[in-house]
Amino acid sequence: MKIDIILAGVGGQGILSIAATIGYAAVEAGLHLKQAEVHGMSQRGGDVQSHMRLSDQEIASDLIPKGQADLIISVEPMESLRYLPYLKKDGWLITNTKPFINISNYPDEEKLMAEIKALPNHIALDADSVASELGSVKAANMVVLGAASPFINIDFEKLENAIRTLFGRKGEELVTLNLNALNTGRKFSMEAQK
Amino acid sequence: MQKMSLLGDEAIAQAAIDAGMSGMYAYPGTPSTEINEYVLASREAREKGIVASWCANEKTAAESALGVSYTGKRAMTCMKHVGLNVAADAFVNSSITGANGGIIFLVADDPSMHSSQNEQDSRFYGKFAMIPILEPSNQQEAYDMVHYGFDLSEKFQVPVMIRITTRLAHSRSAVARKPAREQNKLGLPGNLRQFVLLPGIARKQYQALVDNQPRFVEESEQSAFNTYISGKDHKMGIIACGLAYNYLMENYPDRKVPYPVVKVAQYPLPEKHIRKIYEECDSLMILEEGYPIVEEMIRGLLNLSKPIKGRLDGTLPRTGELNPNIVGAALGMPQEGTLEIPSLVAARPPSFCAGCPHIDSFIGLNEVIETYGKGRVFSDIGCYTLSATPPYESINSCVDMGASITMAKGAADAGLVPAVAVIGDSTFTHSGMTGLLDAVNSKSNITVIILDNATTGMTGGQPSAALGKIEQICKGLGVEEDHIRVIKPLRRNHEENVKVLREEMEYNGVSVIIPRRECVQTLNKRMREKFKEKAKAAGK
Structure with missing residues (x-):
């Protein structure tokens, strides 16, 4: 078993929380893990990405070779496209559709969505709205992770457990919010695939 | 022992704690910052009485580490590659003094310049200093090499360099720990002149280092890492x-x-x-x-x-x-075609955070500079370097830590009026103070803007050595009191701030303007913690 994931977003959007959740679940599942993060300058509102590799065998490179990622999980629509060269031809792209606009030349949203929808395997959802309805837009990243979860070959309960552990010390309220976000995202994804 | 999921940086920090290190000294710099942060946050390190500090710069950090080594205890100093330029004097000479307690120079290079101004390779420095260099290929090796590196340093009484790069520093993987080793007891060097590099002694020490070279090669040949x-x-x-x-x-x-x-x-x-x-x-x-x-x-x-x-x-x-x-x-492997990035995907460079005090400072500065024409602002290394990008395009240089003040001085000496330096609070105490002294001594006509956001911002908000000291430092260096002006960079103070900037640029001599407002990131963090504490207290 081997799964390579590109996590994408804008500095400050919480892709490292997604990474930590998958990472915790993967270690629980006894998998090898390598996860390259971006720290430093780009965290100031620039594009950020994380290469996350899980395998039952030892992993060599911290970076995913181009054309080999099984999944792109993005919390921002334009950022989801930036890493397409890494995606396998039959890989899946899971993205939030809510743009994060902090540049003056952000592309036309309709054209952007058309690019995403042109991909054979994609799940696109407005995770910000879903999370807001559940109580806080801050859980948007967990909605996106939920939507990606059917494609991640780890028991769903392990992802839930990871959230309980990682958000546990921040209070029960946050745990519930993030678990709801995860489940709602997952449900959306299952429906979309039917 | 259970495996831990650690960044390369964290693996190094954990290893240093486990290997009996007594002191860790560093100045923050991507990609090395997380090492000292980990030690500072480690309860284990605290319980073991390990001293971990952020220093004024990499040179003071390296020298403190060497001082620990002098006493027979183990020390590590961490820096990014360009930080080693700052610490180079201490680094190269420490190879001549040699070590007493084990000492490791941990240097993190940044090929592709993700967060740096060059991609210099620290292995050249290691070779230059003629000391052993360890270059881990993964997180586990990084952990193991710290243990080995301290032993090697003590075996040959020589500093050891561990060279990592961004990718390893910031990539996470499982690491198995070794049993913890006690710290060394205090023990002075057997030869109390070992660290006295007077020519007569230095020649002997240097000869010993040269004589050790074949042994270092042997060690490499026998090493399990090769x-x-x-x-x-x-x-x-x-x-x-x-x-x-x-x-x-x-x-x-x-x-x-x-x-x-x-x-x-x-x-x-x-x-x-x-x-x-x-x-x-x-x-x-x-x-x-x-x-x-x-x-x-x-x-x-x-x-x-x-x-x-x-x-x-x-x-x-x-x-x-x-x-x-x-x-x-x-290797000649066939590279299959991949999906392409759609052309509508725009670049998203880093930018100032919403509410950042630097925004107001640069809007003010730009207005005054417009009077004189662009091309007169020398800057430095920090978040404020982002002012080089649109819409601000305020600064005309970013070279090395502290160069803003001294380059402005040189330009002023050459006749550029006004010559403005823009430097952050932490960068000022890192390497700006001595340049300001030069400017004061030669009565150069420069305007120095010390952006005081009360933290080391770009690397994630480490404490600033300058905190609460900037006016006193400037006064002590001889800047006239009337020309040390503190302003608060806020939109509503714009007119007033522009007036101050204009007055000081018109003044023929050294003036210092300190726009002072806390970094929004550290402010938010502080508020969150305060809120949490309040909630906790209320809960009880």
């Missing part, structure tokens, strides 16, 4: 250094490379291994992250040897970070 892996196809042999070894292996899913391979993770180069692979194979390929240092050594100036492929002959790109695809292409 391995010779046989391969059937002798048309080529591959020397893979540090992280490059992983990219090589990634290209062989069964991990069986058809060619002989020397995995290098310790320097000086293991001559026996290199000689063997050279004799066995018709040609060599050198894979190394950073400069082609190994390639140059093996190739030599005249390149009279068997064909050697690498960064110098164009088999691999001359600059930038390696990755599995670049190495695959060099």
